[in-house]
Amino acid sequence: MSIDTKKQYRIFSAVLAGNPNVGKSTVFNALTGMKQHTGNWPGKTVVTAEGHFRYKDSEFVLTDLPGTYSLNADSPDEEAAKEAILYGHPDCIIVVADASSLERNLNLILHILEISSKAVVCLNLIDEAHKKKIIPDSRKLSLMLGVPVITAAARSGKGLDKLTAAAYGVACGSIKTTEVKNNYGTDTETAADTIINALPEGLNSKRFISLELLNKQNRTEFLEKNNILFTPELKNAIEKADKILSEYDDIEYIRSQTIVKRSEEIYNACVYLENKSYNKRDRSIDKIMTSKRTGIPIMLLLLAIVFYITIVGANYPSQWLAQLFVLVEDKLRELFSMWNANEFISRIFIDGMVGTLGSVVSVMLPPMAVFFPLFSLLEDSGYLPRVAFNLDKYFYRSGTHGKQALTMMMGFGCNACGITGCRIIETERERRIAALTNNFSPCNGRFPTLIAIISAFLVCGIPSPLRSFAGAAMLVGVIILSIFISLAISKLLSLTILKGEPSSLVLELPPYRRPQFFRTIVRSLADKTLSVLGRAVIVAIPAGIIISLLANTFISGKSIISYVTNFIDPFAQIIGLDGVLLTAFILGFPANEIVLPIALMIYLSNGTMTDYESLEQLHSILTANGWTTITAICAMIFTVMHFPCSTACLTFYKETKSIKWTIAAFLLPTLCGIICCLLVNTICHCLMILL
Amino acid sequence: MRATPLIPLDALDTGECGTICTLPDNPELRRRLTALGLIPGTKITVVNISPAGDPKAYFFRGSLIALRHKDAQKILIKNRWAVEQ
Numbered sequence: 001m002s003i004d005t006k007k008q009y010r011i012f013s014a015v016l017a018g019n020p021n022v023g024k025s026t027v028f029n030a031l032t033g034m035k036q037h038t039g040n041w042p043g044k045t046v047v048t049a050e051g052h053f054r055y056k057d058s059e060f061v062l063t064d065l066p067g068t069y070s071l072n073a074d075s076p077d078e079e080a081a082k083e084a085i086l087y088g089h090p091d092c093i094i095v096v097a098d099a100s101s102l103e104r105n106l107n108l109i110l111h112i113l114e115i116s117s118k119a120v121v122c123l124n125l126i127d128e129a130h131k132k133k134i135i136p137d138s139r140k141l142s143l144m145l146g147v148p149v150i151t152a153a154a155r156s157g158k159g160l161d162k163l164t165a166a167a168y169g170v171a172c173g174s175i176k177t178t179e180v181k182n183n184y185g186t187d188t189e190t191a192a193d194t195i196i197n198a199l200p201e202g203l204n205s206k207r208f209i210s211l212e213l214l215n216k217q218n219r220t221e222f223l224e225k226n227n228i229l230f231t232p233e234l235k236n237a238i239e240k241a242d243k244i245l246s247e248y249d250d251i252e253y254i255r256s257q258t259i260v261k262r263s264e265e266i267y268n269a270c271v272y273l274e275n276k277s278y279n280k281r282d283r284s285i286d287k288i289m290t291s292k293r294t295g296i297p298i299m300l301l302l303l304a305i306v307f308y309i310t311i312v313g314a315n316y317p318s319q320w321l322a323q324l325f326v327l328v329e330d331k332l333r334e335l336f337s338m339w340n341a342n343e344f345i346s347r348i349f350i351d352g353m354v355g356t357l358g359s360v361v362s363v364m365l366p367p368m369a370v371f372f373p374l375f376s377l378l379e380d381s382g383y384l385p386r387v388a389f390n391l392d393k394y395f396y397r398s399g400t401h402g403k404q405a406l407t408m409m410m411g412f413g414c415n416a417c418g419i420t421g422c423r424i425i426e427t428e429r430e431r432r433i434a435a436l437t438n439n440f441s442p443c444n445g446r447f448p449t450l451i452a453i454i455s456a457f458l459v460c461g462i463p464s465p466l467r468s469f470a471g472a473a474m475l476v477g478v479i480i481l482s483i484f485i486s487l488a489i490s491k492l493l494s495l496t497i498l499k500g501e502p503s504s505l506v507l508e509l510p511p512y513r514r515p516q517f518f519r520t521i522v523r524s525l526a527d528k529t530l531s532v533l534g535r536a537v538i539v540a541i542p543a544g545i546i547i548s549l550l551a552n553t554f555i556s557g558k559s560i561i562s563y564v565t566n567f568i569d570p571f572a573q574i575i576g577l578d579g580v581l582l583t584a585f586i587l588g589f590p591a592n593e594i595v596l597p598i599a600l601m602i603y604l605s606n607g608t609m610t611d612y613e614s615l616e617q618l619h620s621i622l623t624a625n626g627w628t629t630i631t632a633i634c635a636m637i638f639t640v641m642h643f644p645c646s647t648a649c650l651t652f653y654k655e656t657k658s659i660k661w662t663i664a665a666f667l668l669p670t671l672c673g674i675i676c677c678l679l680v681n682t683i684c685h686c687l688m689i690l691l
Numbered sequence: 692m693r694a695t696p697l698i699p700l701d702a703l704d705t706g707e708c709g710t711i712c713t714l715p716d717n718p719e720l721r722r723r724l725t726a727l728g729l730i731p732g733t734k735i736t737v738v739n740i741s742p743a744g745d746p747k748a749y750f751f752r753g754s755l756i757a758l759r760h761k762d763a764q765k766i767l768i769k770n771r772w773a774v775e776q
């Protein structure tokens with residue numbers, strides 16, 4: 001605790017700890033009003049977040065921790081949680097637990113209460129527990145645990161006022177809590193007591209420290225982190241304790257077994273099951289979602305439905321927005337001519353800036369705004385871990401971690417998030433493979449490009465009711481291809497530079513939950529739309545201006561940009577693209593959303609047309625610039641496989657702290673893309689000659 | 692009582708139960724399983740098998756956990772019986 005002298009209120013620190021996927025971030029958001037991402041799968045939060053809230057005469061600094069099953073920390077995200085609980089010395093630990101699977105949650109609760117009894121247990125998801133007729137007796141539980149136990153339903157805000165009151169009481173000492181004492185058997189207890197007596201005066205949680213010191217492995221590190229002097233007296237005591245325990249080889253294991261048994265006792269005493277087969281519904285859903293016959297087809301079907309809705313749902317807004325921008329540009333042109341503005345200026349301003357902004361907003365934004373909420377709904381339902389379950393064998397065969405499937409799926413939303421998400425993977429080797437291959441998942445910023453190319457080029461001959469179906473099917477094909485490549489490259493990596501065996505997988509499959517449709521949709525729509533618009537303004541406007549400057553400044557009869565595009569055109573042609581497109585990919589390094597808009601602007605600046613309002617016009621612009629079906633296919637391949645955007649590269653560097661690996665992350669997908677495009681282009685051309 | 696032979700966990704089929712007898716030697720895996728409440732004596736049920744045959748989803752102490760064949764093999768169980776569906 002500290003006191004803010006200026007404002008005259010006390011400042012308390014509190015952390016939100018608990019198993020993964022119990023609603024810690026939901027509690028955090030409800031208390032602090034912040035917008036941490038939540039999702040129904042273990043491992044959503046990987047980085048700690050901090051927020052504030054006021055209660056009575058005090059301010060709480062609240063930290064949202066990544067979920068963890070134990071305090072032994074295998075992966076970096078769990079490490080962060082462990083550090084905060086063990087060494088952060090918070091004024092109050094709020095242990096969030098899932099009321100519907102309390103027995104497992106009690107293991108961690110008991111572990112944490114051993115460290116500090118300045119804690120409150122929040123029995124979250126009580127609404128779900130009641131629905132399943134699981135009735136926990138919070139009063140009895142509180143008696144057995146020695147700390148306040150508050151039932152809550154964080155998503156609807158129920159019980160949170162009581163939670164803050166209890167946290168306040170514990171932090172300022174008005175609520176007295178008692179320490180739990182798990183009995184680990186005579187030998188362990190005597191050994192622990194020996195050490196307790198040798199510990200310096202005035203130290204908190206002596207019992208926990210002495211128990212930890214029984215573990216031979218990281219004694220010195222533990223002492224250092226707790227600022228405990230390794231006195232000769234302590235050394236003596238530890239040696240004595242070791243002698244007492246010489247017959248036991250793994251004290252950790254004995255401790256955790258005791259805790260599991262104690263959890264079972266408490267659970268049996270405090271929880272009533274009115275309906276023993278409470279998870280029947282989940283089991284029957286799982287039978288369909290993960291069975292041999294229907295598991296994979298349903299996965300593809302769901303994916304196809306998501307894409308279908310995205311294509312259809314984005315179509316009309318896309319047209320309206322395009323028309324709106326054409327209108328704006330026309331009006332601006334009139335204005336400019338009224339002012340007798342210079343032709344050059346009007347080209348830069350209208351065709352360059354407004355035009356680029358227009359295509360970002362009309363072509364790229366709508367699919368993103370539809371896809372993202374749909375993806376969030378899937379995420380909230382609890383389906384993602386099932387996909388990981390269905391696909392795990394292929395990841396195992398590629399020598400990687402099963403959770404790579406989860407990070408791969410996060411990549412479909414955003415590659416930078418996917419790369420940070422790799423912290424849920426325990427071993428460094430597998431984490432690196434997952435991060436290196438994450439970019440093969442086309443992110444939300446690249447889907448619209450794929451959709452535009454597919455709609456304008458590949459399915460435009462198909463009659464309209466079937467067109468969107470065909471488009472969705474093609475997108476599913478692209479996703480399958482990207483997963484396949486991702487697996488193949490993972491395999492290659494684990495056979496060569498990142499050699500090793502796949503480690504073990506322990507993946508929780510959470511209960512299915514009905515997502516909050518309205519809230520999820522509104523929120524991801526608002527968040528996404530705003531962030532994309534923000535990015536569009538920050539990146540697309542300057543890019544539009546600079547490129548149209550280059551396209552409208554002529555040196556000996558040719559524009560500067562055409563020198564660039566002509567220069568790389570021969571190479572681009574070899575891989576089935578053209579100079580303009582490759583230039584656009586390179587210029588799109590800051591944000592994938594601007595690749596297609598830039599390419600369009602350069603194409604338009606060469607021709608007579610200045611605008612397009614529909615897919616047919618898009619088609620004719622592209623064909624007029626020499627696009628064929630092969631160009632379209634190669635463009636799609638290159639969209640899936642090229643260098644990560646600047647944000648993703650930066651994130652990769654932050655995660656690995658290694659320039660070498662960041663360069664590898666840059667080159668790997670680029671080389672794959674070049675090779676694949678080269679192959680496809682060559683093969684197609686050879687076939688055409690032969691036929 | 693006659694001693695029943697121990698069988699590896701992954702030998703169980705969907706809908707079959709067993710009681711855990713020994714956990715794997717690998718300390719990391721063992722720790723992770725213990726943290727979830729898996730110790731000798733825990734009752735465990737096979738609930739689902741992934742379309743590709745591996746991993747399987749096991750139910751114990753109120754949660755559903757997926758384990759790969761390679762890891763489940765090292766967990767030994769005694770008394771195997773089928774649960775009524």
Ligand SMILES: Nc1nc2c(ncn2[C@@H]2O[C@H](COP(=O)(O)OP(=O)(O)OP(=O)(O)O)[C@@H](O)[C@H]2O)c(=O)[nH]1
Nearest residue numbers: 021022023024025026038039043044045067153154
């Ligand atoms: N029905 C119901 N669902 C809830 C409640 N609280 C949270 N959820 C849902 O539970 C899921 C997990 O919530 P999160 O807040 O992401 O959980 P977390 O503990 O932060 O998870 P990790 O970050 O993975 O450790 C989300 O889908 C939430 O919408 C609740 O009180 N009732």
Ligand SMILES: [Mg+2]
Nearest residue numbers: 024025044045
């Ligand atoms: Mg979280």
